[in-house]
Amino acid sequence: MDTVIVTGASRGIGLHCAKQLHAAGYRVIGIARRFDAKPEYDVRTADVSDHSSLTAALQDLRRDRSVYALINAAGIASMNLLLTTPSQTIKRIIDTNLLGTIYASQIVSHALVRRGSGRIITFSSIAVAIGLQGESVYVASKAGVEGFTRSFAREMAPHGVTVNAVAPGPIDTDLIANVPAEKLQAIVDRQVIPQKASVEDVWKIVHMLLSPEGAMLSGQVFHVGGA
């Protein structure tokens, strides 16, 4: 049974993907700082922005050739003008979104290289493509993720591992719970398909990338809804 590791698995896109992966027959290992409920699959607590914490949580998988994929769904946002954003918030966003993705990808890649095949999926956002006002730090972190994805895809291609980013528009999750509805609609209106996507729409792209049909797709950013 193939193993898929999902960060940010306690809520939002990560939780939905973890549930769907479990239902699809994968062995799922969910990673999050905390879990409010114990799901049917394996969960482990770790902070993706803490390399030591993440390494300890995944230590037993380093040489596990059943590890097939990593889904980097852990992410945070804070909608603020940069001029009013505390430095600690800036650091927390970059650490979680960008460094967390890099750390998890590095750690899990040891197993994927041994296996000689696999998938790494990262998450960006429509906010990068449209340069969303009031999200400059978040956009910086996600633009970093896109650059990392393109470059790391080339490093991992010789090992049979694809690396791609999924970039949704606004999705109804905790991440945007405090963003005013009219602001969200204005973003949706800028998508190629001007309707709000769901976590299920995101899962369908993730599922496609995990499938054999995704074998020749790497270093790409897939915009859910178009951007």
Place this chain on the structure above:
Amino acid sequence: MNNRDAVVDFLLQEVSTISGVPVGNLSESTPLIGGGTALNSRGLVELLVALEEFSEEKLHVHFDWTSDSAMSSNRSVYRTVASLADHIASLSPS
């Protein structure tokens, strides 16, 4: 045979297998990175995967590819077969 000699023998054999260069044409001064190396980036990763397993199973030491001491740019342990063997031999049994 001490640990360092065992690592040197292992590295020479692995580099030969991965690169196709005969063992007789390799030595402790064979570069693993930079100009003159017989390994591409994929080959280097394959070598490190094999070395990690060899180190843990045969020598009972944990080899962390990404430790600060291993990655120092001026004196990277990956420079040559000899420098990498010296690094592994310096690690304490786990």
